[in-house]
Amino acid sequence: MKANFKMVFSVFAMTSVLLTACSGNPSAPNTDSSTNSSNKAPNASSSADTGKQGHTPEEVTGLVKYDPPIELSTVRSTDVNIKYAPGESMDKNAVYDAYEKELGIKLKNDWVVNNDQYDAKIDLSVASGEIPDFFKVSQLQLKKLVDADLVMDLTDLFNNDLSDDAKKFFTETKQVDSAKFDGKLMAIPFTDSPTNSSTYIWLRKDWLDKLKLPEPKTMQDVLKIAEAFSKQNPGGADKTYGLAAQKTLYAADFGLTGFFNGYHAYPGTWIKDQSGNLTYGSVQPEMKTALKQLQEMYKAGLIDPEFGVKDSGKENELVTANSLGMAYGAFWLGSFPLKMAAIKDKKTVQDWAVYPIASIDDKPAMTQVTLGVNAYYVISKKAKNPEAIFEILNHYAQPKRDPVYDKGVPNSDYYWKLNPLILYRPDLNVISGSVLPEALKTKDTSKLTTPDALQLYEDSINYLKGDGDNWNNWMKAKDGGTLEIMYDYSQQNRYLQNEFYTVPTATMATKQSTLDAKELEILTKIITNQAPIDDFDKFVTDWNNLGGDLITKEVNDWYSSIKK
Template identity: 30%
Template sequence: MLKKIFFLLLFILLFTACSNEDASKDETEDKDPSSDTPSEPADPFGVYEETITIAIGQEVDPSDTSLQDGDTPLDNQYTRHVKENLNIEVEHAFTASPSNYDQKVSLAIASNDLPDAMVVGPVELRQLVEADQIADLTDVYENYASPAIKEIIDSSGGVALENVTFDGKIMAIPNSQASADGVHNLWIRQDWLDELGLEPPKTLDDLKKVAKAFVEEDPDGNGQDDTIGLAGPDTSNKLYANFLESTNNLYGFDGIFSALHAYPGYWLEGEDGELVYGSTLPETKEALSFLRDMYSEGLIDPEIGVREDSGESVISGNTGMFFGPFWMPYGPLTDAVTNNPDANWQSYALPLDANGEYTPHLSTTTTQFVVVRKDYEHPEAAMKILNNLLANESEFDPSIGGPGFYPLRLVYAPADEMEVTTVALREVLAGTKEPEDFYDMPAYKLLKSDVDHIHEIKLEPYDNMDIEYWDPQANLGQWTRAYSALVGTAPLVDTEINGVKSVIYSQTKTMEDRWVNLKKIEDETFLKIIMGTESLDAFDQFVEDWNNQGGEQITEEVADVVAK
């Protein structure tokens, strides 16, 4: 009897030991892949013990010549920082220009040959989810997103995570950006206005008069007929932002449309409460008629739609006005001022509508997403790269490499980041606040650097923002940032904005098959109307075709989405 009890106890001890070994094995396999020991929590900034590689798809703008000598899109201050801080080696699976990037992404999806990670838009994200090609990042986000990124994403009111959640799973890392990105100011050569004795154009009629003077009265004084009144979109940009790409449209006609209460590309609530697509409304036809007249009179760049880079005419000093977001100093204006220190570009919340109100369209705060290839060994690496950018962005100098060269770059900013920055800089310049008053605001990632350096580049009088009262060469990178705040964002701080939002910023089911074609018809028809190769009546045919080729069904789906 004792022998039986002995063997029974021995069996229990052996079974318990094996069970404990299996549990320990499972625990080890589930640990943070960059941790030193199984007991360490996931570290959003943890350095890998051994170098890992991540092959990414990256947009590379060939017109961005900011890289310092010896640097390349794959070897620069940003990629070196990622290697030094995280021990991640970045490789390029593919690169593409801004005008070709979406096509490269589409080809990668169609061939199921994805890079380890890449930035995509909402259309591509849905395609990737439905094709089951990307990794579930729920645990990656929960365990590795830095507190600062989570704070910013939470500030979107749930929109950011909602846009990447499918069947309860977080399938991408969303951005969340400043609301100022969605407003397209009117940028004007103030020195040209002063030369001709003109005021900034408050109305659309004023805009035509200023553009006419810029074209006909030799504002640059070179005696040549070589000036452009108002720039237009190049091959990389659009006539106007739309509900799927609601931010950062360069050189489009957004301000002209909105001054006429036309919001093409946006989904709106009509007067009867029914949902309508803004591109099909009479207000849009009226705006196209206005633009058609401007173009026929030679007041708009004659090369709209075919020019490869409208920024070149800004840099060369040939253009007098264009529409763009607050951050245009990060675009062509830095080069424009470097080439001509007297180029006094100023920004205005203009033109106004018939009631004297500023009525721009507004964006969603979430427009881009980082996705990770399914089965990539280190999905958390993409999240760490983004954490690293937000935490260290103030260390980078955009004058020796624009921020677009940062791998997998997403914009992270509280919705009011630029407005807060503008007010803070004004207070420091006025002496009512000290730089130290703004140090403990980590979500406003560049604010400490902004207030610390403002006196280095801004000359007295501190309340005059004309270019002659700046010293860009003292710190060109810092000037780019400060000019974006004190000139680019200032109109948004000082103007009452009666903005209009789209009721949705995402796709419906039918859009997946029909939207590319519908958008192509829209873009081609509107551009032809403006350039005079189609009559204004082509708008009515467009509306009919749009409804018949899926638009009517899509409108019903949008209504269902909003109702839910």
């Protein structure tokens, strides 16, 4: 995994999910400006312009290098997919070496644990008050750190030290707002694109053509397709089902979120009601309408009777056996689990197509999306060089970085995972979806301005040449692929954002898990006809009485506060 430093940085830019910015770090409360003045990078704009302690303005890709080098401490979790070269580890590797060489920043891990131990280890560190300069936390851990006054207020650093290009990663959405407490920015979000959580209809195009069925433009079409796939058995299996489902009803892989959205129901999401207040989507009347239809489909044999005890991998066994031909899922469903059924020995054995979610009426179906924040990066109040983290952010947010692919770097797909700070550009896949289909038609790549788009293009060309291993990326990049639909969703204003995006309210912290379990239980019973449809009304009453009413009040109190 050893490589020269320019090669390493070019690999950061090329990661297929990763955007032009691969590293970044966030936050927490501190108004003590003295923390921003010591060993300051000369080109980082800030009100504190003294105390640079020997820095020279050596430019590195438009930025500067700390001279002498500074040290930043952090903590890490391991990733089983990272394959280290001999002599390398999470503590010493080409990525860490590159930071030191290019930016004069030495990265030191205070500890490294397995992924499944990370949260517990962070909780212990927070409880003891012994924390490194910067590290990744969950939203609940962020609140604990803020309450304990252990992390720095990043408002001034964000405003003064972050480049305009880097700010675009945060200001185009409400992601930064989710890290604010009393108006102070206490963390930098570990960003992902909200649009990546959108939903699509996946179905067997060869079955559709065989049965001479229309493409799914309406929910009526979806229901007709589900019935035909089940009753007419186009795959020749002993038993065929019309629609995939799994035990986690709202999962991104074989879940039913997109089906509910087709009835203008938005489970698990806070939406605006007619009065402009926030209300919980799972307890709205539209949910009952969709549930009634799912119950009818289940009774008619269109849904796997065992879905309630299956995850997506087990449900995909029906797909592999040609017993299932339609599912709702995310843009990456072609990577997992569908690819395991569609591709055998690098050859396509199932012809799948993807479509936008359909509506039950003449009102467009909105696809509900999350905020797109996976975690948060915080900075200790004791950190001596918090601005250095923003230097890293600026380095990776440069829009005109040379999108060169270096095929000579071993294990290049994993380099970005060694970064202690990772960001994804919010509009990456939307941009790719706007240009890739045309590029694949014309073979003109001049409009493919991101490394990600170029990689998807190359993989798609390889698929067309016969390499079935690239089918999943072809399903994203092609004409009518998921990324083009993602772009179309954005042009048609069909994204519905969760309006509640701050830390859980007090009642959520104690009641939400119980309410969620009750929701899953009763909805599953209704779908599987173990409970009558009118039990949904009882569920709504119970939900309110068991804490939902109080949660709704707390949510709207917060919502009123941010509108002031």
